[in-house]
Amino acid sequence: MGDSLFLAWQYLRHNRVTTVVLVVSITLILYLPVGLQVIVHNAEQHFRSRADSTPLLVGPRGSSLELVLAGLYFDKPYDAVMSFKELRRIEKQDLGKVIPLHTKFTARDHRIVGTSAGYLNLRGMRLTEGTIWGMLGECVIGARAAKRLNLQVGDKIPVSSSTAFVLDNPPLRLRVVGVLAPNETPDDEVIFVNLKTTWIIEGLGHGHAQGAKHGSPEAELYTDITKENVSSIHFHGSFDKFPITAVIAIPGSDKAETILLGQYFSSEETVQIVQPSEVMDGLLEKIVMIRSYMIAVIALISLVTLLTITLVFVLSIRLRRAEMMTMSKMGCSRYKIASILGSQITIILAVSAIIASILAVATNVYSPLLVRLFIL
Amino acid sequence: MIELRNLQFAYGESGFRLKIPELCIPQGRRVCWIGPSGSGKTTLLHLVAGIFSPETGVVKTCDVELTALRDADRRDFRIANVGLVFQDFALLDYLCVLDNILLPYRINRGLHLDSSVRERAQRLATEVGLGDMLSRRPTQLSQGERQRVAVCRAVITNPKILLADEPTANLDPGNSMRVLDALDSYSTHHKTTLVVVSHDREILTRFDDTIDVSEFCVKSQLMTSGSKDDG
Incomplete structure (x- = not known):
């Protein structure tokens, strides 16, 4: 067997291009279905x-999937809003905890999420540096956002003016007071602020010199909220009418959950309540279906490739007929010739299988990163 | 010793037929088989080596009756006793010179490749002027060098009979002489029976005997020159 392997290896080494093409083809045939599955x-x-981990989500009526994607993954702009009174409505009933979410704004391409400290507790997030916001205008930043924007505690980040409602004034600058530990979720990309801070970004609240009238030159809006001027921050209008994107509701019991779910059936309701797990189940069913189609397509392509590879092997054997004849004349048995050819196939399959396995393991190890890069 | 009696061989319906009432080549003799293309020189060589089996008659090589042996046994006999040199060298492009010479040891389980065999291969290569080309591939050698590698490969197993099928057909006169010298030298030193197939009459003087194979060849009217067998 050693001699057969030696001769097979020498042949494969000599015909490097063919060998590499075969190995790559077979590796892909073996890896793609597994990698896709992983x-x-x-x-x-x-x-x-x-x-x-998100029991219920209340948000404006419309696509439940879009609401879940906006409320859980903050992946794209979601302009639909509902009023803050919807949060109060749940709160008043004392059916559980509520966490507001306002995801309309961005800062240097990272979403700003206006919320409460309860959100960080819900997701089990911890700070690696600094503290949680204690004042308006302060923010806590996700690990990857901090890395990408090269921000540390004490740094300032301006809100993107294209998304903020600030007339004739530079946009508000958020002061970083804490950096979160990475948790491999969309939270790593997000800038968290107090809900009221997002209302200030929206122009519903502001601060200016004490006693100055709105519109007067003395009433220049502050772009940095500091200990000195925070007391001048005030809001115009009722909080109940202020916008939020969604509310995460954590019912205290099954009964509370049932009551909450039953409250939003009316066609006159302008908001909806969804169970994110159910919405995701619907989405995942589609993903599973797509995966099945993809695996079927890959299987078909693999079959064609396999047939082509078989053809390549057969043609290769035909081309080497003279060589086989010479070996036979020199006393080589048919078994030995088969063993040499078999060794060639074995080496190619073994190398392909090893590479495919390494790729599969690497895919498994790096799948959170891949999921983040290509899916989220 | 090679002995053939009442031998008949044909290629199917082609009409080509060899008929040899009796042919005997004593051990250690150097013989040249001549004849025009299609006269059956290579076929006869294959019969003596046990590659082909005759329809009737007896082929005895090295006192072994090949016609009584099974295919596998004839192969084993060939490994142990016969060295073959081919007209087209039949070297493997993907092996270096040394590995080409050692090929019989790689393809036959009955032969054991060890350091002494390797040393012998290197020595043989040096003797034919290829000592510094052991790591080269056949494609990096001249025609004459390739045939010398083929000669080394044929003799590495210390065969009792050396069969060379038109070994100089693709070579210039200078290289032809070097190859024949190598065969001669090995045959003389090891008392090996040497059979060289050729249609080059100028080399006949180097041999003890010359046999015109065309005398044994019976052809039908359908037979065309060069069909089935080049030899």
Whole structure:
């Protein structure tokens, strides 16, 4: 067997291009279905775990999936809003905890999420540096956002003016007071602020020199909220009418959950309540279906590739007929010739299988990153 | 010793037929088989090596009756007793010179490749002027060098019979002489029976005997020159 392997290896080494093409083809045939399975499985887990840890989500009527994506993943702009009184409505009934979310604004391409400290507790997030916001205008930044924007505690980040309602004034600058530990979720990309800070960004609240009248030159709006001027911050209008994107509701009991779910059936309701896990189940069913289609397509392509590879092997054997004849004349048995050819196939399959396995393991290890890069 | 009696061989319906009432080549003799293309020189060589089996008759090589042996046994016999040199060298492009010479040891389980064999291969290569080319591939050698590698490969197993099929057909006169010298030298030193197939009459003086194979060849009217067998 050693001699057969030696001769097979020498042949494969000599015909490097053919060997590499064969190895790459077979590696892909072996890896693609497994790699796809691993990535989809991890994506499923990722989606499901976040949805499962968010009991109920209340938001404006419309697509429940878009609401869940906006409320859980902050992945794209979501302009639909509801009034803050919807949060109060749940709060008054004392059916559980409520966490507001306002996700309309961005700062240097990172979403600003206006919320309460309860959100950080819900997601089990901890700070690696600094503290949580204690004052308006302060923010706590996700790990990857901090890294990408090169921000530390004490740094300032201006709110993107394209999303903020600030007339004739430079946009508000948020002061970083804490950096969160990475948790491999969309929270890593987010800038968290107090809900009221997002209302200030929206122009519903502001601060200016004491006694100055609105519109007067003395009433220049502050771009930095400091200990000195925070007391001048005031809001115009009733909080109940102020906008929020969604409310995470954490019912205190099954009964409370049932009561909450039953409250939003009326066609006159302008808000909806969804169970993110159910919405994600619907999405994942589609993903599973797409995965099945993809695996079917990959299987078909693999079959064609496999047939082509078989053809390549057969043609290669035909081309080497003279060589086989010479060996036979020299006393080489048919078994030995088969062993040499078999060794060639074995080496190619073994190398392909090893590479495919390494790729599969790497995919599994790096799937959170891949899911984040390609799916989220 | 090679002995053939009442031998008949044909290629299917082609009409080509060899008929040899009796042919005997004593051990250690150097013989040249001549004849025009299609006269059956290579076929006869294959019969003596046990690659082909005759329809009737007896082929005895090295006192072994090949016609009584099974295919596998004839192969084992060939490994142990016969060295073959081919017209087209039949070297493997993907092996270096040294590994080409050692090929019989790599493809036959009955032969054991050890350091002494490697040393012998290097010595043989040096003797034919290839000592510094052991790591080269056949494609990096001249025609004459390739045939010398083929000769080394044929003799590495210390065969009792050396069969060379038109070994100089693709070589210039200078290289032809070097290859024949190498075969001669090995045959003389090891008392090996040497059979060289050729249609080059200028080399006949180097041999003890010359046999015109065309005398044994019976052809039908359908037979065309060069069909089935080049030899």
